[in-house]
Each structure stands twice: as structure tokens, then as C-alpha cells.
Amino acid sequence: MDGIHDMGGMHGFGAIAREADEPVFHAEWERRVFALDLLVEAFVEGANIDAFRHAIERLEPATYLTVSYYEKWAFALEALLVDAGVVTRAEIAARITALEESGT
Amino acid sequence: MGALPAAAIEAIVMAGGSARRDVADAQARFKPGDAVVACNIHPAGHTRLPRYARGKRGVIDRVHGVFVFPDTNAMGGGEQPHTLYSVRFTGDALWGADGHARDRCYIDLGTATSTRHERRAADR
Numbered sequence: 273m274d275g276i277h278d279m280g281g282m283h284g285f286g287a288i289a290r291e292a293d294e295p296v297f298h299a300e301w302e303r304r305v306f307a308l309d310l311l312v313e314a315f316v317e318g319a320n321i322d323a324f325r326h327a328i329e330r331l332e333p334a335t336y337l338t339v340s341y342y343e344k345w346a347f348a349l350e351a352l353l354v355d356a357g358v359v360t361r362a363e364i365a366a367r368i369t370a371l372e373e374s375g376t
Numbered sequence: 377m378g379a380l381p382a383a384a385i386e387a388i389v390m391a392g393g394s395a396r397r398d399v400a401d402a403q404a405r406f407k408p409g410d411a412v413v414a415c416n417i418h419p420a421g422h423t424r425l426p427r428y429a430r431g432k433r434g435v436i437d438r439v440h441g442v443f444v445f446p447d448t449n450a451m452g453g454g455e456q457p458h459t460l461y462s463v464r465f466t467g468d469a470l471w472g473a474d475g476h477a478r479d480r481c482y483i484d485l486g487t488a489t490s491t492r493h494e495r496r497a498a499d500r
Contacts, residue, residue, distance in 0.1 A: 273419065273420050273422065273423075278427050280426045281470075281471070310385070310389070311380065314380055320450070321393070321395070322422060322444070322446040322447075322450035323422075323450045323452075325446070326421065326422035326450040326451070329422065
């Protein structure tokens, strides 16, 4: 798709910032998202590396440009699970609300 | 849903799952050195062909073998294994006078929707 992800050759984004001694994961939740992706691609019908990449491409453009690398992964995992009928958008929203209300 | 044993995780993470498929009836249409033109396609679905290369002339650099075709596999269309090539583009082919003629850009492209013979393109 002709989406925001296809940025090759675009101008205006500035230099790529390189982090010295960059860790594999910057937070525990990133490690968990990485593991969840392996599981989803191994076991969920229709999920594979290519469907995963396409799910990232389908992120809303402004979101794509502003969220972190593993946030993109997390959003893509949600999309694959919704597409496969494992969870619904309403269930995800309800869980977020419950976590916010519990102060977790 | 079966269990994924913890002992299997490290091998999967370190080696990755290969997209290579040994399909007996697949034949490479192109050989290294063949001139090709990247297709000018704009699918709403997934493609590994970047916009900046579409319609651009390149040369087959190497034949990788037969691999899962991401354009269909992403969309529920199955693996449809294709011959995968490394296609070499020059900087000025991609970027015109703003590119550098000595730069080379290598893009992995599959036969069916990504490339066609330059001769056929010239006939049109």
C-alpha cells in the first residue's frame, strides 16, 4: 500500500539518531511484546511475518510517525488478534479502561 | 493451539523462520545480468516493492531461490512461492540527476508482480 511506512527517498526527517550502546529492549514491556509476536505468528491463523508488517503499515499515519518501534509492534499484534477473531476492539478498550481505573 | 516448548524459543529467535521454500516446479525466468523493469503497481494491500523503485530499470544481480511471496502471504492469499531476485538499480536510475550514477541500490523482488523483461517494457 502507498502508506506512510514507504518512506524511502523522502526528505525532511533529519539525520537518523543513533543511540550509543543501545540495549535490545528499553523496558520490560518491550521484551514481552517481542515474545508475544513470536507466539502470535506461530499459532494464530493468518498471522505471519508479512501480515505483521502489513498491520504496521495500516497504522494511522500520524500514529506511525509518533510511536516507538515496539509500540508499532504492540499495535500490529492487536490488529492481527482482532483480524483473527481472538479478541475484539471492545475487549481491548474495556481492558485498558479497567487497568486505568485500577491505577495499574 | 499447541504448546511452544520454552527450549525451542532460543533457536527460533536466533535462527528465525526461513521463508525459503524448495518448490520443485519453480523455474527462474531471469538470470544474472538480465535487464528488467520494476512493475508500476499501487496495490491497496502489502507489497515489498517500494514506491521509489516502481517503473525503474534495473539488472538482475543474483537469483536467491524460491521464497514465500509476501504480497500474497500478508493478505491471506497463501505463500505462493516465487523465485526471488536481488535487483540492482543505479542511483541515477532511481533519483535522476539528484542521484549518483555510481551508487547502487539492491532490492529483493519476486518475479510475478515485481519485474518484467526490459524488452517487453520497451515494446509498449
